[in-house]
Amino acid sequence: MTDRDDVIRETHETSVAAAFEGDLPIGTRKPSAIRRLSGRYLPAVVAFVTVILLWEGLTRAFEVKTFILPKPSEIMASFVETSSTIWGVGLNTFIEAAGGFVIGVTLAVATSLAAARWVGFREGMLPLAIALNATPIAALAPIFNNWFGLTNPFSKMGVVAVVVYFPVMINTTRGLLEVDPAEIELMRSIAATETELMRRVRIPNALPYFFASLKVATALSLIAAIIAEYFGGPQDVLGQYIVNRAQLFQFPDAWAAILVASIIGVTFYVVILVFERIFMPWHVSLRKVE
Amino acid sequence: MTWAVEAKGVGKVFGGEAEAVEALRDIDLAFSPGDFVSLIGPSGCGKSTLLRLIGDLSAPTSGDLTVNGKSPEQARLDRDYGIVFQSATLLDWRTVKKNVELPLEIMGFDTAERSSRANEMLELVQLGEFGDHYPWQLSGGMQQRVAIARALAFKPSLLLMDEPFGALDEMTRELMQQEVLQLWAEIGTTVVFVTHSIPEAVFLSTRVLVMSPRPGRITDEISIDLSAKRDEETREDVRYYELVTEVREALRRGEWND
Numbered sequence: 001m002t003d004r005d006d007v008i009r010e011t012h013e014t015s016v017a018a019a020f021e022g023d024l025p026i027g028t029r030k031p032s033a034i035r036r037l038s039g040r041y042l043p044a045v046v047a048f049v050t051v052i053l054l055w056e057g058l059t060r061a062f063e064v065k066t067f068i069l070p071k072p073s074e075i076m077a078s079f080v081e082t083s084s085t086i087w088g089v090g091l092n093t094f095i096e097a098a099g100g101f102v103i104g105v106t107l108a109v110a111t112s113l114a115a116a117r118w119v120g121f122r123e124g125m126l127p128l129a130i131a132l133n134a135t136p137i138a139a140l141a142p143i144f145n146n147w148f149g150l151t152n153p154f155s156k157m158g159v160v161a162v163v164v165y166f167p168v169m170i171n172t173t174r175g176l177l178e179v180d181p182a183e184i185e186l187m188r189s190i191a192a193t194e195t196e197l198m199r200r201v202r203i204p205n206a207l208p209y210f211f212a213s214l215k216v217a218t219a220l221s222l223i224a225a226i227i228a229e230y231f232g233g234p235q236d237v238l239g240q241y242i243v244n245r246a247q248l249f250q251f252p253d254a255w256a257a258i259l260v261a262s263i264i265g266v267t268f269y270v271v272i273l274v275f276e277r278i279f280m281p282w283h284v285s286l287r288k289v290e
Numbered sequence: 291m292t293w294a295v296e297a298k299g300v301g302k303v304f305g306g307e308a309e310a311v312e313a314l315r316d317i318d319l320a321f322s323p324g325d326f327v328s329l330i331g332p333s334g335c336g337k338s339t340l341l342r343l344i345g346d347l348s349a350p351t352s353g354d355l356t357v358n359g360k361s362p363e364q365a366r367l368d369r370d371y372g373i374v375f376q377s378a379t380l381l382d383w384r385t386v387k388k389n390v391e392l393p394l395e396i397m398g399f400d401t402a403e404r405s406s407r408a409n410e411m412l413e414l415v416q417l418g419e420f421g422d423h424y425p426w427q428l429s430g431g432m433q434q435r436v437a438i439a440r441a442l443a444f445k446p447s448l449l450l451m452d453e454p455f456g457a458l459d460e461m462t463r464e465l466m467q468q469e470v471l472q473l474w475a476e477i478g479t480t481v482v483f484v485t486h487s488i489p490e491a492v493f494l495s496t497r498v499l500v501m502s503p504r505p506g507r508i509t510d511e512i513s514i515d516l517s518a519k520r521d522e523e524t525r526e527d528v529r530y531y532e533l534v535t536e537v538r539e540a541l542r543r544g545e546w547n548d
Contacts, residue, residue: 182379185347189373190393190444191366198390204383282383282424 012021021075070128070252078252079259086241086253090260093238096153097225097268100160107209108169109163115195116176126173133166141228156228156237163224164217171213208283212277218268222261292359294448294480295321295344300353301505302339311499313507317353319508323447326474326481326528328491328498330537336506337454337491344482345373345450358447369397371448372441372479376456378433380425380440387421390440398446411439414473422438431462435469442477449474449481455490459534464525467493471520488541492533493520500537502544510540 002184052072060069066074079086113130115122141159148155179201187197229239238261245253276283300317303310314336321327329337342348343355346362356366365371372393380389390408391442395414399407412418415435417428425433434454441449451470455463467490474481485491499509514533516524524530 048310180379182375182377183381186379187396188347188377189345189366189371190396191369192396196396200395202380204381207383280383 017036035150051074064113067249067251070255074252075255076261079256082253082256086260087239088258089222089236089257090243090264092234092236093222093225093229093261094264094268096156096228096237097160097264098219100157100225101164101221103157104161104164104221105168105214105217108165109172111169112172112176112206113198115173115196116206121233122173122177129166129169133170137163137166138224138227141231144228145231145233150233155233156225159228160224163220167216167220168210168213171209174207174210176202178209207280211272211280214272214276215269219265222265222268226261292323293320293356294323294325295482296354296356300340300343300350300355300405302336302343302348302546314343314350315505315507316469317508321480321482323480323495324478326483326494326496328350328483328485328495329483329501330488330491330498330504331501331541332500332503334506335501335503335544337486337501339506341450341482341484342450345371352359356448358523365448369393369444370446371450372444372446374434374441374451374454378425378430378437380433380436382425384425385421386417386423386425386428386436389425389436390443392440393444407443410438411443412436414442414476415439429462431458431466434458434466438470438473442473442479445477445479447479448512450477451459451481451483453465453484453486456485460466461491463487464479468521470494475518488534488537489525492530492537498537500540500544509544512536512540 054068056072059069064071070078111125115126137159140162143154144155144158148158176198183201183205184197187201192200225237226239226242229237230243233240235241235244238257241256244255245251245257299318300314300418301312302314303312305311317340329340332336338361339348343350344357344362346366349362355362358368358370360368360370380386381392384392387405387408390411391404394404394407409418409421412421415438417432417435417439420428420432420436425436428436434457438454455466458466470481471478471494481494483491483494498512498514500506500512501507502509512533516527516529516533
C-alpha cells in the first residue's frame with residue numbers, strides 16, 4: 001500500500017469516526033477506534049488467513065509430500081513442540097544479526113557524515129563504495145570465517161555488517177546531500193557555519209532516507225546472518241539448525257525454524273518503525289490530514 | 291551618509307571564456323536606508339542575479355559593490371540582511387515558531403529571547419496562533435508570511451525579497467503586499483524587492499529600477515511619488531495608473547533598445 005492510499009484511508013476513516021464520536025458520550029468512543037483499526041488491518045488479516053487455509057487445503061487435496069511442502073498444521077505442531085529449542089537458536093542468530101547491524105550502521109553513518117562534510121572524501125570514496133556494493137557479499141562468508149575463526153560470532157557479524165553497510169551508507173549520504181539549494185542559501189545568508197548546516201538542515205533532511213534504509217537493512221541482516229551460518233560454525237543457530245533438520249528429513253522442524261526467523265525479522269522491522277516515529281514526529285504527522 | 295547599497299560599474303559574467311554569458315553590465319545604483327526599491331524587468335534581465343550579488347550569494351566579476359559601506363561578504367557575516375525567496379523554504383521538521391527561531395538560534399540568542407521574538411514576529415504577520423503548526427499545514431500565503439517573519443526576526447537592516455509572491459494567487463498577493471508595507475512602515479528596514487509585476491512594483495516601492503536583458507542593465511529609474519500611506523484606494527488613484535503606465539513604457543523602451 002502506498003503512502004497516498006494511507007492518507008486517503010485515514011482521511012476517510014477519521015471523518016467517519018468523527019461523525020460517530022460527535023454523537024456518542026465520551027465513554028463509548030472505543031468502538032470507533034476498534035472499527036478504525038480493524039478497517040485498516042482487516043484486508044491483511046483476511047489475506048493471511050486465506051493463504052494459510054489455501055496452503056492447508058491444497059496440500060491435503062493433492063496429498064503433497066511433507067518433504068516437499070509440509071502442511072501449516074504440521075509446521076505449527078512442530079513449532080509448539082520444538083519451541084524451547086528454536087527460540088534459543090533464533091535468539092543466537094538474532095544476536096549475530098543485531099550485532100552486525102549495529103556495527104554496519106555505525107560505520108555507514110560515520111562514512112556518510114564524512115562524505116557529506118568533505119568533498120574530497122566523497123569523490124574518492126563513493127565510486128569505490130558503489131563498486132564494492134556490486135560484489136555479492138555473501139561470498140565473503142568463508143573468508144570471514146577464516147579471519148575471525150569459525151566459532152567466533154564476529155565472523156557472522158562481519159558478514160552482516162558489510163551487507164548492511166552499503167544500503168545504509170548510500171541512502172544516508174544521499175539524504176545528507178540532496179538538500180534543497182535554497183535551504184543552503186538561507187543558512188548561508190544568516191552566516192551559519194558548516195557544522196550548523198549539518199546539524200540543522202542536512203541531518204534532519206537525511207533522517208527519512210536513513211530510516212528507509214534501516215528498514216531494508218533489518219531484513220538483510222537476518223538473511224546475511226543465516227547465510228553466513230550455512231558456511232559452518234556453532235550448531236545452535238538458525239542456519240545450522242535448518243540444515244541439520246533438513247538433512248534428517250525433519251522438514252516441519254526446518255519450516256518451524258523459518259517461521260521463527262520470519263517472526264524475528266518482522267519484530268526487528270517494527271522496532272525500527274517505532275524508532276522512526278519517535279525520531280521523526282514531523283514525518284508521521286505528514287501522513288495525517290486534518 | 292552611508293548608502294544601504296551602493297554599486298559602481300558592477301558586472302557579472304557566468305561561465306568560462308568560451309561560453310561566457312554576461313548577466314549584468316555596468317550597474318550603478320545607490321539605495322538610501324529605508325528605501326523600498328523594486329527591481330523589475332523581463333525574465334533573464336539579471337534582476338535576481340543583482341539581488342544575489344547584494345546578498346553575497348554570488349560575487350560580481352567586475353565593479354565595486356558595498357552594503358552598509360562594507361563588502362557584501364562582511365555584511366552577510368554581520369547578519370545585515372534577511373532574505374525571502376520565491377518558495378518559502380521552511381524546514382519541514384520544524385514547527386512554524388521553530389522556523390522563525392532558526393536565525394536567532396544561529397546567532398546565539400537565549401531561549402527566552404528567541405521565543406519572545408518569534409512570537410512577536412508571528413503576531414506581526416498575523417500568524418500568532420499558528421506557532422505550533424508544521425509548515426505543510428499552512429497555505430502558500432501563510433508559509434510565505436512565516437518566511438518573512440523569519441527574515442525579519444533578527445531585525446536586519448536590509449530585507450532582500452526575490453519574487454516572494456510569484457507563486458501566490460492574485461487575491462493573496464494583494465493582501466501580502468499590504469502586509470509587507472505595514473511591516474516596512476513598522477520596522478523601517480531597507481527593502482530590495484525583485485518582481486516582474488508592474489502594479490506590484492508601483493504599489494510597494496519608493497523607487498522602481500527598470501532592467502533590460504542581454505546583457506542585464508538598468509535602463510530607467512522611476513521615483514514613486516504616491517503618498518506614504520498606501521491601501522486599496524491607492525490602487526484606484528489616478529497617479530497610480532500614471533506610474534504603472536510609466537513603468538510599462540520604460541519596460542517597452544528597454545525591449546526596443548535591444
